[in-house]
Amino acid sequence: MSAATQTTGKPVLVADDVTMIFGGLTALNQVSLTLHEGQILGLIGPNGAGKTTFFNCLTGLYTPTKGTVRLSGKTLPNDPAKVTVAGMARTFQNIRLFPSMSALENVMVGRHARMKQGPIASLFHGPSFKAGEKAARDRSRELLRFVGLSNVDDELARNLPYGDQRRLEIARALATDPAVLLLDEPTAGMNPQETEATRQLILSIRDQGIAVVVIEHDIKFIFSLCDHVSVLVQGELLVEGAPEVVRADPRVIEAYLGKPPEEVHADVLAYVEEVGHTEQTAVMKPVTDQREGGQA
Numbered sequence: 001m002s003a004a005t006q007t008t009g010k011p012v013l014v015a016d017d018v019t020m021i022f023g024g025l026t027a028l029n030q031v032s033l034t035l036h037e038g039q040i041l042g043l044i045g046p047n048g049a050g051k052t053t054f055f056n057c058l059t060g061l062y063t064p065t066k067g068t069v070r071l072s073g074k075t076l077p078n079d080p081a082k083v084t085v086a087g088m089a090r091t092f093q094n095i096r097l098f099p100s101m102s103a104l105e106n107v108m109v110g111r112h113a114r115m116k117q118g119p120i121a122s123l124f125h126g127p128s129f130k131a132g133e134k135a136a137r138d139r140s141r142e143l144l145r146f147v148g149l150s151n152v153d154d155e156l157a158r159n160l161p162y163g164d165q166r167r168l169e170i171a172r173a174l175a176t177d178p179a180v181l182l183l184d185e186p187t188a189g190m191n192p193q194e195t196e197a198t199r200q201l202i203l204s205i206r207d208q209g210i211a212v213v214v215i216e217h218d219i220k221f222i223f224s225l226c227d228h229v230s231v232l233v234q235g236e237l238l239v240e241g242a243p244e245v246v247r248a249d250p251r252v253i254e255a256y257l258g259k260p261p262e263e264v265h266a267d268v269l270a271y272v273e274e275v276g277h278t279e280q281t282a283v284m285k286p287v288t289d290q291r292e293g294g295q296a
């Protein structure tokens with residue numbers, strides 16, 4: 001069941017024919033993707049499919065070998081700081097916080113990417129600088145509450161529990177006032193309660209008018225959250241569409257399960273059990289056999 005109910009609007013992020021070649025390895029081959037206003041798009045695919053590489057191309061961390069990325073109609077520069085200012089923020093697969101700074105200071109770093117203090121005001125800490133700092137602090141506090149972090153403003157980031165660090169990273173990204181938010185495995189390492197809280201948080205973010213792209217291996221999470229799913233396999237876009245369409249596509253199941261059982265992700269197995277109903281039984285059967293064989 002898809003939880004997404006929002007009507008989607010015009011295209012906000014358009015990636016066109018993005019290709020990324022590392023030496024002899026084609027990590028992405030002509031990948032095109034359109035994210036619409038109000039949309040939560042799930043990007044899934046087996047390990048090494050190119051998902052994070054794609055995020056890196058979208059955010060200017062990598063310069064694609066070929067292809068373009070446009071945000072709200074404008075071609076994005078290959079410069080992460082400029083991409084942030086243009087309106088796209090992200091989180092990372094491996095959390096990247098400032099560990100020795102407080103939670104509030106971490107969010108304020110994101111906020112500062114947006115502030116336009118003139119050099120004179122900054123130099124003399126004049127009234128406009130002080131007003132700007134206060135506004136940044138207030139907004140950062142508000143964002144900490146929004147992501148579900150209370151009473152941790154002064155805690156050092158490194159002392160926060162893992163799930164809270166992930167939430168903090170989202171707050172910092174939101175502090176840049178993005179039109180588009182990219183989340184790379186936001187529920188990795190979370191328990192089911194934290195995962196559900198993250199799902200609710202992403203829906204709230206969407207409801208604030210921010211379009212979201214989520215990379216996740218937990219495909220149950222993806223199918224219950226997103227209103228559009230794109231499947232990358234070996235650097236190519238294999239299938240995309242509504243969750244109901246994508247999850248019933250035999251190529252998707254094959255892409256995940258045509259691998260040794262030990263490499264098959266536990267969440268995919270849980271998903272297979274959940275959707276093992278009539279019309280998919282034929283597709284699911286060999287999978288079940290494979291699992292049993294693997295366990296024997």
Ligand SMILES: Nc1ncnc2c1ncn2[C@@H]1O[C@H](COP(=O)(O)OP(=O)(O)OP(=O)(O)O)[C@@H](O)[C@H]1O
Nearest residue numbers: 022025027045046047048049050051052053054093
């Ligand atoms: N900087 C790099 N230099 C060389 N090869 C790279 C680089 N970054 C990624 N790759 C390769 O590109 C391919 C895609 O990797 P990527 O991390 O994008 O996959 P992924 O789908 O995000 O995988 P996972 O789900 O395991 O995180 C892999 O073969 C990887 O080794």
